[in-house]
Amino acid sequence: MSVPLYQAKAEMFRTLGHPVRIRVLELLQDGPRPVRDLLAEIEVEASNLSQQLAVLRRAGIVTSYRDGQLVMYALSTSDVADLLAAGRRILGAVLSDRDGLLIELRARGR
Amino acid sequence: MSVPLYQAKAEMFRTLGHPVRIRVLELLQDGPRPVRDLLAEIEVEASNLSQQLAVLRRAGIVTSYRDGQLVMYALSTSDVADLLAAGRRILGAVLSDRDGLLIELRARGR
DNA sequence: CGGCGACTTGAAAAGTTCCGCAACTCCGAA
DNA sequence: TTCGGAGTTGCGGAACTTTTCAAGTCGCCG
Structure with missing residues (x-):
């Protein structure tokens, strides 16, 4: 076991720590989608x-395959x-006193 | 409009994405503890x-207070x-997929 | 009071990540 | 075969994070 577990965990969370990556994962929750x-x-x-x-x-969180001329991700x-759901709950708990984001959170769930 | 929601989420995950911070949170799961x-x-x-x-x-994930000469975190x-539990599950899923692939590769002599 | 242990802060150096650009591969249609 | 659309890759600079060291605060004990 070369990499300590807490480091592997940190890497995983860091992988999610980017707005574009979060949006991709949220879109993929409803099923595979092409890059387009x-x-x-x-x-x-x-x-x-x-x-x-x-x-x-690379982090193993999504997989991709080619379907005709499109590349699909899942x-x-x-x-x-x-x-993502657990993240949403914490955000709710943490933001509950300040920052109007909470309202948006309740209204849309994403 | 304040910060977009997906960006707030990304920031939250990024906050967890550091080995020392992960270890702190794991230790705090069993209750408040002094910095010492x-x-x-x-x-x-x-x-x-x-x-x-x-x-x-700053991210609002922990709180601190002083108790005599010690500073406590919770x-x-x-x-x-x-x-953290959800993170652990994904890590398990991702790592076992990799192992599975590795075993398959070995079995086929590639 | 003065010193000590327990922490925090500030700032600069070292290390990482992100982003746009250009160059590339790959497939299918003409 | 050549073209165009769909994605990917490499690269360098800007932007951000992490680490380290020195200096600072705070409460307590003697």
């Missing part, structure tokens, strides 16, 4: 999205959805 | 630990424990 779709929903350069997807792929495990 | 204790369990300089604690404090919400 992700690109249409997230305002970012193609090369930037591609780099963020590579980060998620969550590698549905546990990711639980993690 | 944390320092004894985590191999790091006092000033470094203090900076990491400040990061967690999780600000028990939801943090759920998040």
Whole structure:
């Protein structure tokens, strides 16, 4: 066992710590999607999205495959959805006194 | 409009993405603890630990208070424990997928 | 009061991550 | 075969984080 467990955990959380990556994961919660779709929903350069997807792929959080001329991405495990849900709950708890984000959180769930 | 929600989420995950901070949170899961204790369990300089604690404090994930000559830290919400548990599950899923792949590769002599 | 132990803060150096650009690969259609 | 669309990769500089060291605060004991 070369990498200590707490370091592997830290790496995993750090992998989620980027706005584009969070948005990708939220979109993938509803099922696999082609890069084209992700690109249409997230305002970012193609090369930037591609780099963020590579980060998620390297961490083993998503998988990709080619379907004809499109490249599809999917969550590698549905546990990711639980993690995002737990994150949402903490954000709710932490923001509950200040910052109007809480209202947005309740209204949209994402 | 304040900070977009997906950015607040990303910041929260980024906050957890550091080995020392993960260890602190794991130790705090069993209840409040003084800095002295944390320092004894985590191999790091006092000033470094203090900076990491400040990061967690600023993010609202932990709270601190003074008790006599000691400073105590505690999780600000028990939801943090759920998040760590969800992280652990994903790590398990991701690592076992990798192992599975490794075994398959070995079996095929590639 | 003065010193000590327990922490925190500030600031600079060292280390990482992010981002746009250009160059690339790959597939399918003409 | 050549073209174009869909993605990916490499690179360098800007932006951010982490670490370290020195100096600072705070409460307690003698």
